[in-house]
Amino acid sequence: MELIASSFDAKKVSLTKSFMGNKDIIKVGKQKFKLPSDIDKSKITFEQNEMTGGRMFLIILLAITVIGLILAIPLYFMGKKKRVTMSFKTKTGETFTVLATNNSESKIIQKYSGIGVFD
Numbered sequence: 001m002e003l004i005a006s007s008f009d010a011k012k013v014s015l016t017k018s019f020m021g022n023k024d025i026i027k028v029g030k031q032k033f034k035l036p037s038d039i040d041k042s043k044i045t046f047e048q049n050e051m052t053g054g055r056m057f058l059i060i061l062l063a064i065t066v067i068g069l070i071l072a073i074p075l076y077f078m079g080k081k082k083r084v085t086m087s088f089k090t091k092t093g094e095t096f097t098v099l100a101t102n103n104s105e106s107k108i109i110q111k112y113s114g115i116g117v118f119d
Contacts, residue, residue: 018034035111040090041115083106
């Protein structure tokens with residue numbers, strides 16, 4: 001996960017789970033925010049599905065045969081990467097934008113995409 005922009009002095013961002021209560025916590029700089037209780041507004045600003053050209057070529061080659069088709073279908077779904085850029089505004093007024101680069105982070109972040117309405 002990468003920090004794209006923030007309204008306060010922060011350099012890093014990380015996404016973790018709390019020990020008690022199994023809540024998602026996003027740590028921006030030295031501040032921690034519980035999702036969704038500390039977030040006032042959020043929205044997805046960019047979403048992209050990616051697949052490398054080499055992997056796509058391999059899937060096409062495998063799809064030519066019947067046995068290869070059986071291997072190509074799971075390879076297609078497992079090979080997709082999702083990149084999501086999301087903006088947050090906290091209840092205390094700070095704003096920050098993060099980029100989730102792997103599928104697990106994207107899935108967690110997208111759960112909180114409909115909180116409030118950005119101006």
